Every structure is written in C-alpha cells, then in structure tokens.
Amino acid sequence: MSVPSRTSVLIAGGGPVGLTLSALLSRYGVDHFLVEARPTTSRHPKARGISARSMEIFRRMGLEDAVREAGLPASQVFFYRGRDLVDPDFVRTGLAHRPSDGEPEHTPSPGLICSQDVLEPLLLRHARELAGDRVRSGTRLVSFTDDGRGTDAVVEDVASGSRHRVRADWLVGCDGTGSTVRTGAGIAMEGPTGLGRFLSVRFEAPLGATVADRASASYFLTAPGSGGFMAVDNDRHWIYQHPLAPDAEPAPDLTDRDHLIRLVREAAGIPDLDVTVRDTMTWRMDARLADTYRRSHVLLAGDAAHAIPPTGGHGMNTGIGDADNLAWKLAAVTAGYASEALLDSYGAERRPLARRIIDISTDNARHRTAYRIDDELLLTADYRSTAVLAGPDADAAGPSTLDPTGYHPGCAPGRRAPHVRLTGGEPGTASTLDLIGPGFTLLTTADSPAWRQQAETAARAGIPVVARALVTGTRQEADPGRWDRLCGTPEPRAAVLVRPDGHIAWCASDPGDTPLLPVLRSLLSAP
DSSP states (O other), X not given: OOOOSEEEEEEEOOSHHHHHHHHHHHHTTOOEEEEESSSSSOSSOOOOEEOHHHHHHHHHHTOHHHHHHHSOOGGGOOEEEESSTTOTTXXXXXXXXXXXXXXXXSOSSOOEEOOHXXXXXXXXXXXXXXXXXXXXXXXXXXEEEEOSSOEEEEEEETTTOOEEEEEEEEEEEOSOTTOHHHHHHTOOEESOOOSEEEEEEEEEOOOTTTTTTTOOSEEEEOTTSOSEEEESSSSSEEEXXXXXXXXXXXXXXXXXXXXXXHHHHHHHTOTTOXXXXXXXXXXXXXXXXXXXXXXXXXEEOXXXXXXXXXXXXXXXXXXXXXXXXXXXXHHHHHHTSSOGGGGHHHHHHHHHHHHHHHHHHHHHHHTTTTOOOXXXXXXXXXXOSXXXXXXXXXXXXXXXXXXXXXXXXXXXXXXXXXXXXXXXXSTTOSBGGGGOOSSEEEEESSOOHHHHHHHHHHHHTTOOEEEEEXXXXXXXXXXXXXXXXXXXXXXXTOXXXXXXXSBEEEEESOTTTSXXXXXXXXXXXXX
C-alpha cells in the first residue's frame, strides 16, 4: 500500500461528509489524504434526504445532475401518514416552504431523496477522479498525536494489518458518532442519548402498485401501526424502521428472517406480501453536540461533531455544510494567504447552527405525526464570525442563526448569496450562484472597471478573487432588476463580496470608500 508520509490535510472517514470535503479540497488545490475503514461504500440507505443547500453545493462541484438522476423524482417527495400502507384514510403532505405558483424561486437546485447507498458511490467516484489513490478505502486511522504544529498519525491497512505514519498539518475527523479523532483530541460531547432505538430492515417487495396513488418519500404509520417505511425507489426497494423497547430489553434477533418478514407484513398491512430481507441494523437516536469543533490542529465535521435526530432529514445535510464551510478555510490557511485564526471561524459559524438544528429535530421527534420536512431551512443560515464583516445594523456579537419561519432572500453579510435566475449567458450560468467561486467573487450588477482593478490588485497579492458582473452583453436577469431589489444596492457602483462557500462576506456601495485588499485580509485574519 502506497501511503504518503506527509500531507496538508488528513481526513478520517469516507462517508458523504468526508468525500465532499475531499472533492472540495481538490477543487481548491489542497493536498490531502482520506482514509476510510470500510472496504466499500454503505450498503444501507441510512440518510436519504438531500436538502436544497446540499444540492447547491453538489451543483458547484458538478454533481447535481448525477445526484438528481439517481434520486426519487420530485413528484414523490411527499410524506404519508396512515395506519399502514393500504389505509384508505391516509393523509399526504409536501415539503414545508415549497414556493407556490407565482412566487420567485429561492434556489436553482431544490432538494430530493437520494439514499446514502446510492449517493456514496457517486461521491467516491468523483473524489477519486480528482485525488486518485489519495482517497483510500479499507484503511483506518489507528491513533494520532498533535504537537501544536500538526499531527502525527498512524494508519492501518485493514486487510493486511500493515501500518504507516502520516504527518499532516491538519487532521479532520469525519468518522461518525464514535469518532476516533474526537476521542483522541479529548473533545467531549454534550446532550441526551437514547431518545429512541430502532431496527432498520432493508428489504425488497413488490409495493410499487400498492403505493401508486400515494407515492411518498416517507410513510409514517399512525396507531395502531408502528414505525414507518422509507422509499428507496418506491417500487421494490424499501426500508422499514421498527421502534424498539429501551436498552434494558433484549436486542432483537437479526438473523430470524421469519420474524423480520412478519414485522414488515404487519406494518404494511399486507399479510401475504412477498418480502426478501436484504440487510438489517439497529441504531439509537441521540441529540448531542461536540464542545468544540477545533482543538489545535484537529477539526471535526459531520456526525463526529453532532449527532442529530433524523426527524427532519438534516443530519447528513448539516455535515455536508460543515465540509463546504471548512474546505475553503483550510485551502486559505494551507496556501498561506490566511492565518490559522481563520479556522476558529469554522466552529463559530457552524456549531450554533448545529445546536439549533438539533433542537428542531428533537422537537420533531416528540411530535412525529405533525412535522414536515423543510427543504429550505439550511438556506437561512446566517453567519456571525471574524470571516464576515457585518453591516452597521447587524448584531455582529450574536451567534450564527437559522430562521425556521422560512427563507427570506437578501444580501446582508453572513447570509447565503441569493439566487437570481439568469438567461442568455454562457452554458452553466443559469443562476447568480453559478458565478461564485472557486475563490472569492466580487459581484456587481454591471461591469465595473474600478472594482475589477481592485480585485486584480488583491489577486496579485496572493488572494484568489475575481470581479464578475451579473449583466453582460448577452447575459441578463430573467426578472430585470431583481438582484438590486434583493440586495438594496441601486447604486451603480455597489458590490457584494461572496466567499467561496456562497455566503456574503461584505457589502460595499462604492469602490472609493474602502479598498478591497484590506477587507480581504481582515476576513482572512491575515497579516
């Protein structure tokens, strides 16, 4: 096994979060090495809901079309409630905050259902296309030490047992709730465990015709039914989630196929259903949060940093957002145009959001028959940190926030740059979001030579930034003037500085007021 003796970033864990981080680091040109103990990708669907914000990230990575093709069609993203799958008195609801007819769209990339066992191979293939054998399955992190300047790690080939030492400037734990990285860094988790225990049965059964008039993403069973079904393809492939008694009770016999088949048949309400059990697992619902996301040269992301109840579908999506936030900051620090202090903004921005998402998801778990999946919740993320220069009216001292009442587009620093539909431009630029990245982007409504000059000056100083105009000779806004209305920037010389992760860092009214280069250095905590 060829293992690098040194790398800028060592990623432990190759689930959706670790693979997303790897692909983004490759996009930013960061040398890294990813190890994943499993020899193959997940066989179990596990997480399935991919939110609009995650789809926007995949869009930026060039993966949106592949993920959308692999997922359930949008016409099936509903939520069913009934006593069983054949209940004539069922109720079916859609997503919360889905734009109605005539309402401006909030994203070019609405969410969908794509189960983890389908998503992971797509992400793995993409990460390996970019990083080759630097993305390694069947290899686990055994231990590490942090000397304040970097980490010395020991990794092991699971099949052969051979061990190798890897020196990394930064170690990122994307290795799940039982994180070796978090434990090794001595980072504690806070919050309750055992909010529920469940048996998850992956099975095949000819249910397509049964649910044809009620096709949904999730099927919640009401009393006297128990648990619920999750559609993998809404035809033959399914998951049944069966609630278990508390930990004190005996664990179910996962090898008793006859018992598992009876459970599925009873829950479906079809006594003679032809069921083939493919896989089983048990899992526990926790609501926990790491005390910190960074300790010296060790960082946490995804389930290693937060255990989020699945009631809401935000767990994997929060982790993908972690990777998006962290990747560009690691790129800036490893390239030398930002100081290590920039990485403190990662936890300052992401940890308060995870706290809020845990609270929302826990409340959903208490009211399982009432909540609706909010596809746009993560679009409302509003950051407060040193990596944002807030306006004079903003609460710069407050924590990062989410808005459960819905997404309200705008251009305040800390918020995601709004989507405005574009027409007539070059291929791949159908939205303002398509103009962002891979470095900083200075957006103006029309071309501004003064802002272009400032961006070029900053780029010559080593900071990746470009100035881009929304409206050009061929490219126009589908709704003329919408960007200016959303951003409150009618001044022809106004500009919005957008970070590589699509969040607004700074708003300016005139290039003569404040030079761009000192602003960027302040945002990057740079000398």
